[in-house]
Amino acid sequence: MPYVLPTNPLEDCPVSPEIQEAIQKARIFGWWDFPLDDVGVDELEFTDNDIAYWHYTSGNPVTRTKRQVSEAIFKDNASIVRLPKGFKAKQSLTLGGAGDLIRANGLEQSKDILFEGIEDILFRKDVLISNYESVVVDEQVAKNYAVDGKSFIMCCSEAQYKTLTGHKGRCFDILNVANNHSLDMGCQALSLTQNLMERDGIVDIGAPRTPEEYGRAKVFSCNGIRLGLVSVTFSLNGLPVPEGKDFRVHTSKLMSRHVPTDLTLLRAQIQDCKEKGCDFIIASIHWGVEFEFFPRLRQIEAAHSLIEEGVDLILGHHPHVIQPVEYYRTKRDPNRVAVIAYSLGSLTWGWYTDPHLILSLVVNFGLAKGRHGKETKTYIESAAAIPVFRNIVRDGDRALMRIEKLWDHISLDDHDASSIRKMKEYFDLAMGGCSTKAHSSRPVNIGGSPV
Structure with a gap:
């Protein structure tokens, strides 16, 4: 397993020169900072523009939405x-x-x-x-x-x-x-x-x-x-x-x-x-x-x-x-x-490292009849929504994946504080700017140094 890991699919998946050009223009002009109104999400309806939008947003997620x-x-x-x-x-x-x-x-x-x-x-x-x-x-x-x-x-x-x-x-x-x-x-x-x-x-x-x-x-x-x-x-x-x-x-x-x-x-x-x-x-x-x-x-x-x-x-x-x-x-x-x-x-995916891709939610509910x-x-x-993320650590010549609670890393001297802060920003965004956290003890490291 290589220790230099891809950050997102945009970096990891090759695209045609035409799509690469569209991605570059979108980055320069900010075309896709807002959701694309007419977007195809089913492969049967894909256009080249949809493919370019997918690759671009995989590395530049859309964080805005309409007021309604x-x-x-x-x-x-x-x-x-x-x-x-x-x-x-x-x-x-x-x-x-x-x-x-x-x-x-x-x-x-x-x-x-x-x-x-x-x-x-x-x-x-x-x-x-x-x-x-x-x-x-x-x-x-x-x-x-x-x-x-x-x-x-x-x-x-x-x-x-x-x-x-x-x-x-x-x-x-x-x-x-x-x-x-x-x-x-x-x-x-x-x-x-x-x-x-x-x-x-x-x-x-x-x-x-x-x-x-x-x-x-x-x-x-x-x-x-x-x-x-x-x-x-x-x-x-x-x-x-x-x-x-x-x-x-x-x-x-x-x-x-x-x-x-x-x-x-x-x-x-x-x-x-x-x-x-x-x-x-x-x-x-x-x-x-x-x-x-x-x-x-x-x-x-x-x-x-x-x-x-x-x-x-x-x-x-x-x-x-x-x-x-x-x-x-x-x-x-x-x-x-x-x-x-x-x-x-x-909850799991490839060995990507971008904060928006490694962050997910676990939801807990109590039901009463x-x-x-x-x-x-x-x-x-x-009901509770708990932010978690995929942490990757080295163990000798192996890379291991371990899912951890985000709150266990907040305010701690974490190995990648900027990534932790970004994930908290994303969580707060998705929860309407108001997060509730329940701190617990720091998780045990599984050996070796973080990737």
Whole structure:
């Protein structure tokens, strides 16, 4: 593993002279300091301008947004999350959520080290959920697809899969597999990945095995609370779905530049949750514009619509950077506060070092089920968004990845104080300029000197 690591994809991925010229002009004239209004995010709709915008913003993230976006998502904050007066709790559970789990060359060397610094906010919760974005294939299949660590194809070995999905004997409970990389290696690789998850007791969502499962939700029960799980991705990176396999991944046009946001498939799953008697509905949605710190207005409108139709918690992913967490008091139930995490960022990815790419969020929730008047309800009792980042350290001739809490490094003589300060700025930006921190003791270094 080289010790001189790429800072971002702009540095690591070669582009054509024409795109490089567009990037240079954008940097000089500041064209893309604001979100590009007409942007293609699905590969089927990409233009050269979209490709240039992607590469430029990967190294120069978009930190501005329109006024109506900020006014909508920052109307309330976590202080409104509480159980209604007179509520009598009978059951409860704790939930930990994280963003993208993505491959990195050599990541298997960080087995049981990767999550060591955030074990308490993930692996000590009753239920763990994340987005798994690297299908599992053997070495020969990866070679056939020319996976060299710099392509946009996401796959990993079984050893990396084990590193990404478990920690010291505990695995994630629920993993979304509906994302733009679901079919990078075809349906067979997706099936193999799902088989491994089934072996390990992990519930996968978003990729039906049969036509009968298409448009259906899955249910996960814990501590007497039935969680309904719905999921969809905006894209499959333009890859064709094999004939007769249209059901294989829950896919909807959520971000198309040509057609309105299509919530039909999500609505079908929400209805299925209701018919199955679920107490609380979680939507895992793969969407958004990469490297932008705020969602688009159409996403906010879609999220609010889904909440009013029955979703209680939305966990978003795909942009590779964090986005706001919205606390939304519903019209369908004035006592209910739903939470919308528009993007949790990428918990793991390549060995990049730019602050906007290594920062992500872990969200923690307490759910309570009980009686309110004559009805049985399940509400969010507590909510917290915790900033974490990927730290890379040397251990002899190895580079190891360890995810750590940002607050454990604030005000300390850290090895890269400027990077820590920048991540705090990004977190404050995404949280509306008002962060709440809970300091804890400094994490234990895993050996060697920082990269």
